[in-house]
Amino acid sequence: MFDTRIQIIRLIREYFWGCDFKEVTTPATVVCADQEPHLNPIAVSFHDERGAASQFFLQTSPEYAMKKLLGAGYDKIFQICPCWRDYEESGHTHNVEFTMIEWYRRPGDYQEIMTDIEQLFKFVAEKLKIVKLLNCRIVSEWERISIKELWQKHVGVNLDDYLDVEKMSGLVRGLGYQVNADDDFNDLFYKIFLNKIERSLGMEKPVVVFDYPIQMAALARPCAHDARYAERFEVYINGLELANAFGELTDSVAQAKRFEEERQERIRLSKSAIPIDKELISALESIPMAAGIALGVDRMVMVFTEAKNINEVIFGTVKDQIL
């Protein structure tokens, strides 16, 4: 298991270097951690030689730093690095410390990134001489399906009609799930998605699920064909979510507004306050069009080894150290 992990990480590097990407390194400790309201970065303090402390966080993703590199003029970059997310389970598909690979293209759109990930998996599968993982044919052409089509298929409704909290609440209630006063659109969406859709994704061949409602855009830009949706996609193999990608929002004004909303939401949820990354906002001004993705390396190893628990593919896991 661990041998396969070593091999896969080597193959990822080979693949990206072979495609003219540059491997970059950015600091794992950051002052401006991810503003996402539901992420919990781990706070750490650094001390200078006189003992004066500075407040840092362990990165939850290298996204902000890598986008600053795009702003500085790098056009195809990747990074494999540890990330930390506190208050998460250590087992099954999560681990407080995990390994991520992110890559970005400038200029680039999210369809190129979809092709990248498909080619990467096929490259690794070929080198490992793997055709099928459980019943999922990794070497087949991957399925690409929009969130809207998925809802039509699995829930039997047109998602266009349920794009606000009120209408989505009615749908959730109608399907027999709880609706709480503090549920936002994301919560309601996932109550249906996780119960009715997710488990069946990517069982026969890998699937790319794209164009999420704009409320779930995070750092993605609105779709050109319909501004109610955003250029975000996720990849599923055997029901496991492996990656999350964006056609990046490079409108610095719009991004500054989203950061401020997220910061307010963090305050409302009594989460640790994180300063807004002004450097990132100004870097966006010099990025014309870009796309990028975060792929969980441990989960990728799980898929290739058919492991059921993330702890099987990590050496000396957090959990093993606690017990």
Next chain:
Amino acid sequence: MGSTQDIRKGAVIKNNNDLYVVVESQHINPGKGSAFVRARMKNLANGKVLENTYKVSETVEVVSVNFQTMQFLYKSGDRFAFMNMSSYEQIEMDGDLIGDDAKYLKEGIECVIGLYEERPVSIQLPKKIQYKVVEAPPAVRGDSASGNVTKEIGLDNGLKIYAPIFIKEGDEVLVNTETGQYSARA
């Protein structure tokens, strides 16, 4: 009433008037948005398995279960016998409810058994169990150079696991029952 915090293996919850014992629970964090808990649970009346996903902080109707420390005695057919360590009373439990955990059982280990109305419905194993190695092929020179740093070994209750190549027959090893992996030499 309870919350999603109470959804853990062995808990009994009421769902649409039926009672279910949680077989497995899993935390899901979609990355953007709130966290969720996915529970695989077995209907106590008909054994059917249901999967349900709850948002963290949702209310869940949790039924109280009486947890007792019991010692595993023996297996007979598909029934597993345990002895209550405080009353010395003996009970039997369906293999079906023990599931995959059955492979870790060995005579004399203490487990926590959940009783609902006197009926055993769940089992919690110790996080690590010690076994004696009864089968361990000798390490071959050059194994580690070719990348083979583990080998399959057999334990005294019939369980087979992968362990580092330095483990020998007669050693005592600890196995993590949550991951099924070798943990340490005891």
